[in-house]
Amino acid sequence: MAIIGIVAVDQKSAIGRDGGLPWHYSADMRFFKRQTTGHACVMGRRTWASLKKPLPERLNIVLSRESLIEAQPSVIVLRDKASVLALKDYLACDIYIIGGAQIYSTFLDEIDRWLVTQVPLTVEGADAFMPEDFRHGFREVETIELEENLLVKVYERE
Numbered sequence: 001m002a003i004i005g006i007v008a009v010d011q012k013s014a015i016g017r018d019g020g021l022p023w024h025y026s027a028d029m030r031f032f033k034r035q036t037t038g039h040a041c042v043m044g045r046r047t048w049a050s051l052k053k054p055l056p057e058r059l060n061i062v063l064s065r066e067s068l069i070e071a072q073p074s075v076i077v078l079r080d081k082a083s084v085l086a087l088k089d090y091l092a093c094d095i096y097i098i099g100g101a102q103i104y105s106t107f108l109d110e111i112d113r114w115l116v117t118q119v120p121l122t123v124e125g126a127d128a129f130m131p132e133d134f135r136h137g138f139r140e141v142e143t144i145e146l147e148e149n150l151l152v153k154v155y156e157r158e
């Protein structure tokens with residue numbers, strides 16, 4: 001079972017603004033849903049807070065060092081990366097690392113594959129960015145065209 005990073009980045013590696021996504025691309029939302037459904041999604045507490053409800057048909061794993069997060073079906077709260085990696089041994093599905101910036105950084109060394117949507121924008125006032133060189137040690141293996149001007153690049157660890 002793989003650990004897969006999935007992210008949408010602008011032309012300057014921005015991924016967020018004011019706690020949310022600074023764009024809306026339905027084609028990318030559909031791609032995200034198609035990829036992650038049936039799998040586990042690991043997210044930081046801030047990204048969790050940006051969702052209205054748990055991602056359906058997925059195991060929602062929320063990472064938080066101390067926040068109290070209401071118990072509900074399909075959501076588990078873990079306190080550190082080691083707990084996620086320990087859980088992996090018991091899961092029969094892939095683990096998608098779905099952000100935000102802190103969580104991508106935390107799992108950089110664990111990710112086997114990246115799915116990176118290239119958003120054709122440069123967002124003003126962005127405040128969340130991908131770690132520099134997050135694709136270091138990866139090679140591009142595929143390009144998926146979601147729609148005109150919206151590409152997903154797939155990278156595998158070398």
Ligand SMILES: NC(=O)c1ccc[n+]([C@@H]2O[C@H](COP(=O)([O-])OP(=O)(O)OC[C@H]3O[C@@H](n4cnc5c(N)ncnc54)[C@H](OP(=O)(O)O)[C@@H]3O)[C@@H](O)[C@H]2O)c1
Nearest residue numbers: 008016019020044045046047064065067099100101102103
């Ligand atoms: N473009 C995209 O594809 C994409 C995807 C996802 C998110 N985003 C955007 O990214 C932004 C949020 O990113 P962010 O970096 O500010 O926040 P984040 O990574 O979503 O969440 C940060 C929180 O996660 C917890 N955390 C972080 N590292 C941890 C660790 N090692 N162990 C346990 N808990 C840990 C902490 O929660 P506590 O403070 O509770 O301890 C921390 O405050 C938003 O704007 C969101 O919309 C973009």
